[in-house]
Amino acid sequence: NAGVMQNPRHLVRRRGQEARLRCSPMKGHSHVYWYRQLPEEGLKFMVYLQKENIIDESGMPKERFSAEFPKEGPSILRIQQVVRGDSAAYFCASSPPSGYGYTFGSGTRLTVV
Amino acid sequence: DQQVKQNSPSLSVQEGRISILNCDYTNSMFDYFLWYKKYPAEGPTFLISISSIKDKNEDGRFTVFLNKSAKHLSLHIVPSQPGDSAVYFCAATYETGANNLFFGTGTRLTVIP
Numbered sequence: 001n002a003g004v005m006q007n008p009r010h011l012v013r014r015r016g017q018e019a020r021l022r023c024s025p026m027k028g029h030s031h032v033y034w035y036r037q038l039p040e041e042g043l044k045f046m047v048y049l050q051k052e053n054i055i056d057e058s059g060m061p062k063e064r065f066s067a068e069f070p071k072e073g074p075s076i077l078r079i080q081q082v083v084r085g086d087s088a089a090y091f092c093a094s095s096p097p098s099g100y101g102y103t104f105g106s107g108t109r110l111t112v113v
Numbered sequence: 114d115q116q117v118k119q120n121s122p123s124l125s126v127q128e129g130r131i132s133i134l135n136c137d138y139t140n141s142m143f144d145y146f147l148w149y150k151k152y153p154a155e156g157p158t159f160l161i162s163i164s165s166i167k168d169k170n171e172d173g174r175f176t177v178f179l180n181k182s183a184k185h186l187s188l189h190i191v192p193s194q195p196g197d198s199a200v201y202f203c204a205a206t207y208e209t210g211a212n213n214l215f216f217g218t219g220t221r222l223t224v225i226p
Contacts, residue, residue: 004156033213042202042216043157056213091156099212104156
């Protein structure tokens with residue numbers, strides 16, 4: 001029973017490029033959450049999704065960031081026109097409908113050069 | 114606005130002794146609290162949780178204490194082992210309602226053999 005799978009593990013982008021981060025939830029989990037960890041900080045909630053539905057995006061920056069969780073396939077966190085300040089570790093978590101049993105993936109470390 | 118605070122960025126403890134990690138929160142609506150452990154280059158791993166209807170929860174070497182009036186919780190690890198060396202994050206959420214977690218900034222625990 002594979003855990004939460006995130007890819008790529010490491011992603012390097014030049015300023016102005018687009019970054020796409022993928023997350024496949026655990027089997028049986030229908031809820032996906034994205035968190036960002038900036039250097040020397042804790043994890044900050046970004047967005048909570050169910051299949052084809054954004055439930056809470058209160059932590060998402062207003063511009064350049066978007067997330068989706070399509071009916072088929074992984075959840076995608078998309079960052080357009082990346083800037084140096086986007087460099088961080090991005091973690092995805094999934095849970096069953098109860099919301100308990102959060103399980104985190106190993107994260108994607110984004111570096112913007 | 115940091116609603117969950119871990120004021121000690123680091124802690125060193127001798128093997129076999131007790132490790133006490135502290136966490137404070139400001140939002141009185143939080144009613145469910147969790148501790149996560151994180152190794153470098155990995156995602157956070159759930160350790161132990163406590164609901165606001167309890168003041169103590171124990172699981173093996175790990176015990177979490179909750180003082181609601183002080184809005185304070187602590188994680189006790191007894192006895193501490195070198196493999197416990199990691200960053201520990203405190204998190205809080207609402208048991209009913211939103212499922213996003215609010216994280217502290219973490220405490221790096223080093224257990225000295």
